[in-house]
Amino acid sequence: MGEPVAPIPVPEAAAGIDTRAVRIRPAMVGRVKPVDMNIVYQVLPLPPGERFDLTVGTNIFLYYGAFEQSLARSNIAAMLKEGGYLLSNDKLAEGAASGLDLVMTTEIAMTGAPVITDYLFCYRHGF
Numbered sequence: 001m002g003e004p005v006a007p008i009p010v011p012e013a014a015a016g017i018d019t020r021a022v023r024i025r026p027a028m029v030g031r032v033k034p035v036d037m038n039i040v041y042q043v044l045p046l047p048p049g050e051r052f053d054l055t056v057g058t059n060i061f062l063y064y065g066a067f068e069q070s071l072a073r074s075n076i077a078a079m080l081k082e083g084g085y086l087l088s089n090d091k092l093a094e095g096a097a098s099g100l101d102l103v104m105t106t107e108i109a110m111t112g113a114p115v116i117t118d119y120l121f122c123y124r125h126g127f
Helices: 064-079
Strands: 001-003 023-025 052-057 080-088 100-110 115-124
Touching: 052 064, 064 080, 064 100
Parallel strands: 052 080
Antiparallel strands: 001 023, 080 115, 100 115
16 A cells, blocks of 8 residues: 655754655545544444444544543444454543454654653454
8 A cells, every 4th residue: 555765854953853754556545535524423324335444543532531432432333344443542431332342552652852652552343
């Protein structure tokens, strides 16, 4: 789907920041269809053959409490294929019977001063 390429140069004011870049084939980019929706209160009624393999939600779930996170988790599960994944840097509230199960957590440390630590949470639908 993509291949590593040289990243754009970092401005001098941001010296010391490491960057990466990936070139994505135009055919792949053309397959992406953004949808503007509220994941807490809305769900796309997708037939099983059109459900998503992957959804990515970064820096959004932390703004919601456990109840809203549970609704979002259930709505995402309804739009994922069996075995599909949700990747997020926010851990979702536990205990929701949504069909999304946490399968992996990875700590990501970004070097520099100060060192910034973030996490990646990987959820899988119906395994």
